[in-house]
Amino acid sequence: MSNDTYVKDIKAGLKNLNLLFIVLEIGRVTKTKDGHEVRTCKVADKTGSINISVWDDVGSLIQAGDIIRLTRG
Template identity: 80%
Template structure:
């Protein structure tokens, strides 16, 4: 097991995190296209607060006031906000209730200009291809011919 990490030390890209926190708020359930349930909870330790994304039935078991140990978690940026996740094989273990010293500030899941700047380095490269010439190929039958109009292809890559 990894050593305990405080909320203030959680950074994007960190893996195999072990964090102990108290649940301050549980968010509403959102259903994904695949039918999974996900909710975001606000959690905190003595160094600050952060959001954690919790999936499926585990999310329904978590309540405000629960003290939980996250094992094998990871941190990532979602919509410009730092968020904790349970990793593959990760677990949330309830270890107590209500009695924990915590601080809601700083909130490390607030939108962060550094994370937003990092996201702005993402470049969207658009390639426009007209249908002209695609339908002219003799080896294409009408069922495989490209539709009239413009095909928009998007390639996304990250500048380092």
């Protein structure tokens, strides 16, 4: 996709991003006060790596090595 954003170009406040990345690491599950589960995952593309937060059921589905396309995230 020509509208893909690379990790190196991500800045606070950007919305509706399209990214393609690989999951490098999955962090431990943390429960919030209201019962939600959140994991911090390290993801990367060819330009760099970042940590992202993955919530609830989605976090239990992804594994290290997965290739994920985030659309309008």
